[in-house]
Amino acid sequence: MSRRRPMLLRLGLGLVAAALLAGCVGLPDDGPVVNADVAGERDADRASSIDARPPQPGDSRLEIVNGFLEAMMAWPISTSVAKEYLTDDAAEEWAPESTIIYNDLAAPREDGGTVRIRLRDAALLDESGGWESTLPPDRSELEFQLTIEDGEFRIIDPTDALVVRSSWFQQRYRQASLYFFDPTAQVLVPEPVFVPVGRTFATSLVSALLAGPPRRLRDIVTTYVPPRLTVGLSVPVLDGVASLDLGGDAPQIRSDQASRMLAQLAATLRQEPSITALRLSIGGEEVELPGHAALYDVGSADAFDPSDTASTGVLYGLRRGRLVVGDLGDLRPVDGPFGWESRDLATVAVAPKGDLVAGVTTDLQQVVIGPLRAVRGDPGAEVTTLAIGEEFTRPTWDASGRLWLLERGPDGARVMVVHGTKVREIEVEGVTGQDARRILVSRDGTRLVALVTGPHGDRMVAARIALAINGRVGQVVESTVIWSLHGQRAIDIAWTGVAEVAVLTPARPGELFGVETVSADGATVGVDTLATMVTGRVTGLASEPYADTPVYAVARDWLIDIRTGERLATMAPVRELDYAG
The missing domain is CATH 2.120.10.30 (TolB, C-terminal domain)
Structure with a gap:
């Protein structure tokens, strides 16, 4: 937990972004995910790569703040260059976990060692990557304190968020849904979230689902995915089959729990058109599938889909x-x-x-x-x-x-x-x-x-x-x-x-x-x-x-x-x- 002073802009934790930025490195841009001609990758191809510019010797306070904001829009996502604009202590602590989207920036205001910038038409994604709200003016100002470290200006207290322009965001993120259950455990409930497009689309979805429902929804939905599981570097997809080898302890899971966990994963993953089935292991142990099947068909989630009824289309x-x-x-x-x-x-x-x-x-x-x-x-x-x-x-x-x-x-x-x-x-x-x-x-x-x-x-x-x-x-x-x-x-x-x-x-x-x-x-x-x-x-x-x-x-x-x-x-x-x- 950071001990920096409270920021003017208070933010929730964004678990989608956390999964993507864990370890303060960029997203993997190679790995075992195959099937190149899928929707997520075609979207990613349309979003050009952006190499972040590191700070330059002699940069002023305003140049450091502006450079930091621009560096957060590196693509593929990476915070390594953005951290160069921070003090060593701040860089070690900073792990942006939520996302702020803005349309434009007002002219910055400099007051001693502080730089303030107001975001125009800003919005906040909550801790799951879901849309929380537009930000009113009194929550739309970023405040940065700077100091001199090794002879150069550096930021002491970066806001705990990825702050990006709406034009950048629209090219590189797609709205999808995480699937949880209602409290009766009979109905799947979709929760819209924003996920980066590209080869990590399926991985990002699973990472967000493993994090569980955001705090504001814990009286609304529930999850049958055991806590403290991790997805690893990627979700390999071969011939339509997603192989989920989740890290963490393999708990004893009853058959009814397993069927609902599989339904959540299947309903979430089938938003990637190339995925038709999945196999699942936790901590290296295979999870037994219904009917002792070798694969779990993603269409099996329809058994809990409230939109698919006897009256559909009538x-x-x-x-x-x-x-x-x-x-x-x-x-x-x-x-x-x-x-x-x-x-x-x-x-x-x-x-x-x-x-x-x-x-x-x-x-x-x-x-x-x-x-x-x-x-x-x-x-x-x-x-x-x-x-x-x-x-x-x-x-x-x-x-x-x-x-x-x-x-x-x-x-x-x-x-x-x-x-x-x-x-x-x-x-x-x-x-x-x-x-x-x-x-x-x-x-x-x-x-x-x-x-x-x-x-x-x-x-x-x-x-x-x-x-x-x-x-x-x-x-x-x-x-x-x-x-x-x-x-x-x-x-x-x-x-x-x-x-x-x-x-x-x-x-x-x-x-x-x-x-x-x-x-x-x-x-x-x-x-x-x-x-x-x-x-x-x-x-x-x-x-x-x-x-x-x-x-x-x-x-x-x-x-x-x-x-x-x-x-x-x-x-x-x-x-x-x-x-x-």
């Missing part, structure tokens, strides 16, 4: 008061109580498992629930009233069968969660008591996103859901605004990925509409987003968090695939057309 909608199901060319009434007869429903939501339906009546004051499919005459086929209130918006389900409700009233919004038939109110900062108009809950049940109207326009609030081991919702925490629209109201929001939300906004009401995607963690740099325009009277979005499912802008009797621009007609007018969830 469209539902309301036609003349009946719930219809199918594809665009063949939407038919469901064989259940919501399809047998016309009902006065304003909106419906089908559970991802395809077993239950929740609907809101046309007066918006009642929420009803019943089975999607049933046998006529079966008492279990009845539709029952679940809740009565002021004004309910469209319900939302997670893959574990929890139903979430948003009620609007004169005192603002109330958020409720339903376990079975028990309705319970949950406090959500930034949503409860506000003019909230729509909520979404992620399939894994750990993220909540709300569309909220304020005096200056709409905003999207994202928060995390803490669950107990029995699946009961404890509390909703970490509320933050991830998107805002000045002076206008959005029309709809929808999941388009496991941690990505699309928002529909009017450009020219009734004629032209915009669709853009937003990262659910609020990241604005280094993420792939979609922005497009569609024409016509669009009323909503139809989407689900599955990469192969089209995302539609929905009108009364046609759809537009927002990724391809293709316009598709429905067989007859349908309202509330959407996927499950």
Whole structure:
């Protein structure tokens, strides 16, 4: 632990960066990783190498500080030259473990032996490499104290972070996910992180996963990867097989623990397209794979994937008061109580498992629930009233069968969660008591996103859901605004990925509409987003968090695939057309 005086800019520890910079050396640029023609390496090829410039004799204080900032952007990543700008003691202690991204630097200010530089449009990655927040002005100033050592100016107290320009970062980092489990141990939860591209992509992912969940998420997710394991120099990949020989003690692992650990590793590693299977050893001892198999297929992680359900890719909608199901060319009434007869429903939501339906009546004051499919005459086929209130918006389900409700009233919004038939109110900062108009809950049940109207326009609030081991919702925490629209109201929001939300906004009401995607963690740099325009009277979005499912802008009797621009007609007018969830 460093004993230097507290810095003006306080930072968390970044374990992704720690893994990359351990030992104060650069990333390995050779080794046993093969398969050169993979996505990560192609990205790396587009990022030119940067040789850091060491300090020059006679450099001034400002030249030393500027040189230090530039040296941190060596590529491939290396801090060896940057350390030359520090005193010997500071260089020995300095191990940048987090990352600050900035757009530009203000003019430096020199005051005696201190140099201060304000970062413009700065953001901080947390200890896992995940996006934490943009930095307000009072946390965006770097302060450096300098002294003379061996006749040259050197920095005494470097900030414990890799400080880089956003243009450099976007060329060299990619957003991926680390996969942990929810507290019930039944559902994999993706946590977006930023990882350097190139041949070390898989190694960086595994290193970050071994570090475990960041502190802020330890009430949200859990891990089955034993502590204090290391990945070594690299993850060799040969003929699609990643060989993980992890360093550390080989603990006694029960079969259920091993299956979940393997699922975490597989779900995380299959983001490298070249990896199709893995083998695992800990401390030189092979971990026994399910069924005594020689390899673990990365597709086996699907058993815990909440996005991959029986209803994936299936469209539902309301036609003349009946719930219809199918594809665009063949939407038919469901064989259940919501399809047998016309009902006065304003909106419906089908559970991802395809077993239950929740609907809101046309007066918006009642929420009803019943089975999607049933046998006529079966008492279990009845539709029952679940809740009565002021004004309910469209319900939302997670893959574990929890139903979430948003009620609007004169005192603002109330958020409720339903376990079975028990309705319970949950406090959500930034949503409860506000003019909230729509909520979404992620399939894994750990993220909540709300569309909220304020005096200056709409905003999207994202928060995390803490669950107990029995699946009961404890509390909703970490509320933050991830998107805002000045002076206008959005029309709809929808999941388009496991941690990505699309928002529909009017450009020219009734004629032209915009669709853009937003990262659910609020990241604005280094993420792939979609922005497009569609024409016509669009009323909503139809989407689900599955990469192969089209995302539609929905009108009364046609759809537009927002990724391809293709316009598709429905067989007859349908309202509330959407996927499950």
